[in-house]
Amino acid sequence: MLRFRIELDSCRQRRSLTKPTGLVYNKRQDAAKPIRLCTGPGLLWPRYPTEGCGKVFRRPKINPALFEQAIEHLRASRRTIVLTGAGLSTSSGIPDFRSNSSSLWSQVNPFEVASIWGFRDKPQRFYKWIQPLATTILNAQPNPAHLALAEMERKGFLHLLVTQNIDALHQRAGSQNIIEMHGHLRTISCIDCDYQTPAEPYYPQITQQGTVPRCPRCGGALKPDVVLFGEPLIEADILRAQEAALQSDLILVAGSSLEVLPVADLPALAVRSGSHLIIVNLGMTPYDHLADVCLHGDVVRILPRLVAAL
């Protein structure tokens, strides 16, 4: 029988709480873990906890006890996946694509400029937009969070790193076993004939001129092998990540707001198969209530402390 305690915080839209039905909860949730949600009139559904008034009221403080819990889980796990997002690279100077304050999105409609249909329609507009971002990425350096995860892998506590980032800073920090779910800038491909070639010879053109690289075979526009809006992820990567999530003992989410599917579903997939979940992120995520430990803070500050304690 499901037993969990739900606390409603102060909320203008406080309403009667509807008990969730038809949901598969992890057994650990039987332990009356407090969940603070304003669910409004709808169901409390882990994937969409911001329904209702849109506020999630779970703000665990970072304290030594939480650190200790996280370290115990990391030490006990025999197979740990780490999932990283844009928050891991902001301290390296790479803006969060999804941040409202980011000029990357504030000046343009991302669904036009950074979509595959937008690229096919106006590749020059895409390259003008990505010019400063590509320059920033190619000049960025790994920060202490990247270095900590590389050290975690060397120590044997990290078995697979799944990242939503395209900046390759994990590799440069020394991480080995990585799935780059949203692609990378190492290769570039023709959208017309699928010709693929290393992107490095085109870096000066992309970062300095901002013009469209052309396919040497057919003259079509070359596109960096990053996943744009409207493009599917690589199926083999998705399957490998999902398989790893199902077989994991622990999934550590770092610097991701867990808002972009299907990557954001990996923690829920792992938890439903019995895995533990640790979330380290500056802000709250839709999956915080599933986590064994939430450490809300800067990954650059938290990850090195966690790894040093292993």
Ligand SMILES: [Zn+2]
């Ligand atoms: Zn071509």
